[in-house]
Amino acid sequence: MPLNMNEVENKQKKRIQYDPVPRGSHMARLVRVLDMGLQPRPAFDGQEKAPAYKIRLTFELPKQRIEIDGESRPRWIDKEITVSTFENSNMVKYYKVLDPDNTSKGDWGKLVGSECAVVVIHDQGQGKHAGKTFDKVQDITPLMDGIECPELENDSVTFDLSSPDMEVFESLPEFIQNTIKSNLEFQGSKLQKLLEGQEIPVTASTEQLDAEAEMDSDGGESDDQPW
Numbered sequence: 001m002p003l004n005m006n007e008v009e010n011k012q013k014k015r016i017q018y019d020p021v022p023r024g025s026h027m028a029r030l031v032r033v034l035d036m037g038l039q040p041r042p043a044f045d046g047q048e049k050a051p052a053y054k055i056r057l058t059f060e061l062p063k064q065r066i067e068i069d070g071e072s073r074p075r076w077i078d079k080e081i082t083v084s085t086f087e088n089s090n091m092v093k094y095y096k097v098l099d100p101d102n103t104s105k106g107d108w109g110k111l112v113g114s115e116c117a118v119v120v121i122h123d124q125g126q127g128k129h130a131g132k133t134f135d136k137v138q139d140i141t142p143l144m145d146g147i148e149c150p151e152l153e154n155d156s157v158t159f160d161l162s163s164p165d166m167e168v169f170e171s172l173p174e175f176i177q178n179t180i181k182s183n184l185e186f187q188g189s190k191l192q193k194l195l196e197g198q199e200i201p202v203t204a205s206t207e208q209l210d211a212e213a214e215m216d217s218d219g220g221e222s223d224d225q226p227w
Helices: 090-098 166-171 174-181 190-195 204-217
Strands: 024-044 047-068 071-082 115-124 133-141 157-159
Touching: 024 071, 024 174, 047 115, 071 090, 071 115, 071 133, 090 133, 157 166, 166 174, 166 190, 174 190
Parallel strands: 024 157
Antiparallel strands: 024 047, 024 115, 047 071, 115 133
8 A cells, every 4th residue: 555645556557636635734743864965946036046955755644534444544745855064944933832842852763753733725736737726735843732632653764865764765655756866866865775776885994893892792902092
């Protein structure tokens, strides 16, 4: 079964159409964090924009349900954000919502399961999508005091391009796989090598660390002096 409930396809491989998630604020839990890599960005007001690293966040909405094969399932909704440590960036803002005490020390991969509220708006499709309405996460905010969000119903998912889990990658919808593979650092990456069945060599630094660890475990001397 596809991870994203909005992307389930029927046996004829046709996309099942669902009504957009209603506008407004919805309780949610972060269920998926995907490293999308270095992505090109469209020009703005005629000015070229530099590529940027992106992550894709997916939220499970326990009160918004769809029926799949006779079973009620929570809706999922995505938001892609630019990687930035700038204090006023959306990444920093949203991180503080999901981890206000910074217990995960900036690690987005450890935030799956975190609760929040997502503010959903509607956009009207353009071009070939004219006449269609699309839901969109406008903002991520803390839950109001006294509101309890149910635990995740689906397994949480993380994907990190620096250490790609191929089982996770192959479980992602095809359009997300293609977007990840279109990142500007895909050529020569670990993901490309794994997709092509190439063996990823162990780096010299890793071999040295393993050798030193083995010597220490055998009672050998180690050099603790700074470089």
